[in-house]
Amino acid sequence: MQMSDRDPPPFWDPESDDVLVCRAVRRQTHDVATFILTAAQPRRFRYTPGQFMTFTVRIDGAEIHRCYTLSSSPSRPDSVAITVKRVPGGPVSNWLHDHLRPGMDIAALGPMGDFTLDPPRDAAPEKYLFLSAGSGITPVMSMARNLIDTRFDVDAVFLHSARSPEDLIFARELAWMAEQAPSFRVRSICERDTPQNRWPGAMGRLDAALLAREVPDLCDRHVFVCGPEGYRASVRALVGQAGLDMAHFHEESFDFGVLAAEEPDIPAQIEALDAARHKVSFTRSRREIECGADTFVLSAARAAGMRLPASCAKGMCGTCKCKLVSGTVDMQHDGGIRQREIDQGMILICCARPTSDLVIER
Template identity: 60%
Template sequence: MKTSGVFPDLNALATAPLWDPERDDTLICQQVRDETHDVKTFVFSAPEPRRFSYKPGQFLTFSLPCGPAGEEINRSYTISSAPTRPDRVAITVKRVAKGPVSNWLHDTMQPGMEVKVTGPAGEFTCADSHSGKFLFLSGGSGITPMMSMSRTLFDLGAGADVVFLHSARSPNDLIFGRELALMELAWPAFRSATICEDDTPAGRWPGLRGRLVAPMLSLIAPDFLEREVYVCGPEPYMAAVRTLLADSGFDMTCHHEESFDFATLMQGELEEAFAAPEPGEKTYKVSFTKSRRDIECGAETHILSAARAEGMRVPASCGKGLCGTCKCKLVSGTVDMKHEGGIRQREIDMGMILICCAKPTSDVVIER
């Protein structure tokens, strides 16, 4: 992209084609920003001018060479930037102890490096809501989709009424604190608050303390029963919010949540895997070349479920064909696959499948 001083060619950006998930799959890191002691934001652009079109709250799936011997690992991260600033896209990542992907990003990713991505995808967004009153509830790194939604509404100058309540472990773990404060100053219909569980060595947290409970929510958002609620965070946090809202008489049809917590998203798949096959159900042999494992899989069972039931550790995030984390090469055989956008048609044409949403229709061999 041609530049003039520090500015890119703004005319080129204004007329650039949209990012096409079926063809475009490479991003270049432009900036790495420290948000807290263990959280960083990674800003990316396309190699050639592209405008990113997505709904705030959606995610990208990254293929990163951080496995053993440089093996690629797929991992999904919610976009934290706003589609109202379409020339860049950003993710905000917390370093996880022994997490191969987050640690690789924190330790290795630098401006100028290229990464492979799939997406955007996902259904967790306020963009399709007809409500004018929102309550955003986030815990820990679950703040990222809420930040994308808030930034979008802020940039649009929309007439939305937003209450944003974030829960963090301590003041040292507050993500986007200063930006939220500035948004509150510039946007009269936007209110933000933070709850911290613990103090820091430097001093006591002067604000709300502990965990979110009904009296606290009523204090911050007295009209929360009238709002559309969006929730993201660790599963225990989201479970507590569900209980709180239900016990308060909230209309749960106005409740929306998102998480990539494996135990939650894969629960249905695991239950399916351990269910006894129906009498007379046809089974097929599934062979994994790299793992050197052969398993039996029922014709009505997803391959990932059968593999998990046999004790195989197969990377997966969403369990429903959205994120692309479990993408594998189908070496031979046939499957019935019903995905939700986590794989491109050209990848399918090349023999790739998502085993979380693929059922065998013959004996199959999979490169995994």
């Protein structure tokens, strides 16, 4: 049966669709830009607000994988968007800012991720608090956009922290959203103002007094937090001290914004003394290590001093994807690799344990 002109396009299928096309680039701040993307063929996108996609770019002949949270809302299903901060020394964020232009393709996997908000449409309305710092605003912005589009009874407070007024992301849109929904309140906090832009609002950093003043009913809300680890730790302590039921506390645990600048430390598991050990050879790095049968390859490599790109360490993001030249592994992933990639010999070394000696192209 042929699709008529009035039939909607099919949904994006992560198993078969893997190319997005940049349609627009919108400047947010001096070092943050939003990239609007559609599928190469007509597709709609379904995902849960807060999820991310893994993007692959080729820089100086090498493929590099990076994860970026979708800042768009699934309530607008014809495109997706990522909002990316230029990270000093970050190869992918700088490449995106300097090279990705309308009409260009980019490889993508996903969407995926567990830091999400998708309230049932027929459920009684709940109250939310969104807390973000810097480029950590992207997943909670997706959540807020979706609520504004789909829940006319939304009751939410959005507190965003930035270094200065020039670093406020989505400031105009958030102000517009607050105008559309009387019970959607937005407050921004700047560490400092600038000679060009004196900040009239809250100054400094989020603390207990400011939180109590802006959100007196904090303990009645579901709290969603994203930002650098230090910020998240501070917020975690503040809401805990305020008496929030921590079952209502949700945070994004992957700091994708700093992935390009530094790699997380993934400790090796403690192996049983009698566990079988296998030799793992990395062809590009010209390194050879030993890895126990009960140890993930990435953990063993990190313990041996190798610096390899990784993010989630759960088989979700695809950042550590490698070609397995020879050998066999036991791999239990969580969506970060397609079946056809597995059939082509690719593995995620963060969730792969060796069952023989291995040769890996990395």
